[in-house]
Amino acid sequence: MLGEYRIEGRRASEIAASVERAVGAGELQPGDVLPPLRELAVYLEVNPNTVAAAYRTLRDRGVIETAGRRGSRVRPRPASTPREALRAVAPPGVRNVADGNPDPALLPSLEEALAEAAARNRQRPVLYGMPAVDDDLEALARADFTRDGVPEGPVAVASGSLDAIERVLAAHLRPGDAVAVEDPGWGSLLDLIPALGLRPVPVGVDDDGPIPERMAAALNGGARAVVVTDRAQNPTGAALSGPRAAELRTLLGRHRGVLLIEDDHGHGIVDLPLNPLSGATDHWVLVRSTAKAYGPDLRLAALTGDAITIDRVRGRQRLGPGWVSHLIQHAVVHLWRTHAIDAKEIAGAYGERRDALIHALQEHGVPAQGRSGMNVWVPVPDETGAVARILHSGWAVAPGARFRMQSPQGIRITVSGLAADDIAPLAEAVAAALGAGMGEVGRYE
Numbered sequence: 001m002l003g004e005y006r007i008e009g010r011r012a013s014e015i016a017a018s019v020e021r022a023v024g025a026g027e028l029q030p031g032d033v034l035p036p037l038r039e040l041a042v043y044l045e046v047n048p049n050t051v052a053a054a055y056r057t058l059r060d061r062g063v064i065e066t067a068g069r070r071g072s073r074v075r076p077r078p079a080s081t082p083r084e085a086l087r088a089v090a091p092p093g094v095r096n097v098a099d100g101n102p103d104p105a106l107l108p109s110l111e112e113a114l115a116e117a118a119a120r121n122r123q124r125p126v127l128y129g130m131p132a133v134d135d136d137l138e139a140l141a142r143a144d145f146t147r148d149g150v151p152e153g154p155v156a157v158a159s160g161s162l163d164a165i166e167r168v169l170a171a172h173l174r175p176g177d178a179v180a181v182e183d184p185g186w187g188s189l190l191d192l193i194p195a196l197g198l199r200p201v202p203v204g205v206d207d208d209g210p211i212p213e214r215m216a217a218a219l220n221g222g223a224r225a226v227v228v229t230d231r232a233q234n235p236t237g238a239a240l241s242g243p244r245a246a247e248l249r250t251l252l253g254r255h256r257g258v259l260l261i262e263d264d265h266g267h268g269i270v271d272l273p274l275n276p277l278s279g280a281t282d283h284w285v286l287v288r289s290t291a292k293a294y295g296p297d298l299r300l301a302a303l304t305g306d307a308i309t310i311d312r313v314r315g316r317q318r319l320g321p322g323w324v325s326h327l328i329q330h331a332v333v334h335l336w337r338t339h340a341i342d343a344k345e346i347a348g349a350y351g352e353r354r355d356a357l358i359h360a361l362q363e364h365g366v367p368a369q370g371r372s373g374m375n376v377w378v379p380v381p382d383e384t385g386a387v388a389r390i391l392h393s394g395w396a397v398a399p400g401a402r403f404r405m406q407s408p409q410g411i412r413i414t415v416s417g418l419a420a421d422d423i424a425p426l427a428e429a430v431a432a433a434l435g436a437g438m439g440e441v442g443r444y445e
Contacts, residue, residue: 015054060197090396098398108340117330132323141302171312180218184403225259232266232373235412245275252280268293271347364431389433
């Protein structure tokens with residue numbers, strides 16, 4: 001059974017542990033098919049329900065995946081292996097344009113905001129039993145949501161976008177459910193979904209967002225949830241256009257039972273209008289993080305959605321961390337109220353760098369995309385070789401494997417740390433690494 005490896009155990013926990021040990025030791029390889037449930041039950045002389053429970057545990061932990069009649073198999077990559085590990089380490093003297101961080105020079109100073117939050121806490125300490133969401137933060141968030149055409153709904157606060165998305169998925173889905181995700185898309189999300197025991201279904205994207213035909217295929221194939229990035233999509237820079245949003249709203253309206261999650265992490269750094277999908281389904285959420293605008297260490301995201309979903313998120317949150325620190329909430333309120341950042345100025349700064357790099361690459365015959373945000377996506381025929389050659393030229397870029405499922409190979413370049421003088425040498429290094437000559441636009445499409 002499974003070659004030389006013998007699954008052992010009499011209880012579900014023992015059987016699951018036996019498989020997990022084998023995967024960790026490399027005795028079971030990615031793609032290896034596990035024995036049919038009843039066959040293994042006979043072999044181990046246990047009830048089939050015991051094996052079913054073991055397989056369910058393994059699926060919940062992201063160790064295996066189940067594909068209907070094709071059976072259960074070891075996942076291609078363990079859920080505990082983060083995509084962030086797929087990176088080119090930048091040694092001394094190499095410029096890092098791979099990390100996806102905002103430009104520190106464009107982040108606001110936090111001294112005044114934190115001092116004001118501390119003073120407020122001294123006057124009115126936050127104690128157990130108090131509301132989880134600060135009234136001022138809720139009012140500001142709600143006003144911003146309304147201004148951008150997001151339907152009315154209660155507001156919750158989570159510790160960043162990923163925390164919010166995890167809580168929303170857990171509020172509605174069960175292990176084995178399928179989730180439609182952008183491909184290429186946010187690597188952390190692509191790790192999170194299988195870690196929750198869910199099955200990611202790739203949906204291709206272009207500059208205007210998820211491609212409707214690909215989304216329709218995922219929905220018709222049984223996807224129970226959809227995650228869409230509204231603006232500054234990571235890694236491609238896509239942004240939902242008005243016509244594309246209208247198409248997707250119509251499509252989602254035919255699947256009212258699907259859970260819709262929108263990630264608007266570009267709020268505050270993008271000047272393109274928001275074209276929300278919210279309300280197209282019965283259960284929906286739109287999440288806005290402060291990470292890109294105010295800094296990654298302000299672990300806060302405001303989210304709104306339908307009453308049932310937000311109530312479930314709040315209820316589960318009460319049983320865990322309880323609330324996001326009001327010191328952080330008060331600091332964000334101060335930054336919001338004092339207009340500590342100028343979204344148009346920040347969007348212009350990133351846009352100038354992004355457009356300059358795309359233009360420089362195109363002059364070398366290298367196609368690239370990046371409609372919004374701080375990243376540029378470059379299709380390549382061999383990303384491993386491209387990353388290595390670009391590193392040798394003095395630049396560390398992100399390999400597309402961190403963001404891809406089935407989409408073609410590529411590399412991601414973060415422009416936030418680039419100066420005007422960096423654009424030409426970086427474009428030359430990329431072009432040289434790809435072996436692209438002048439006039440070969442479209443070579444890698």
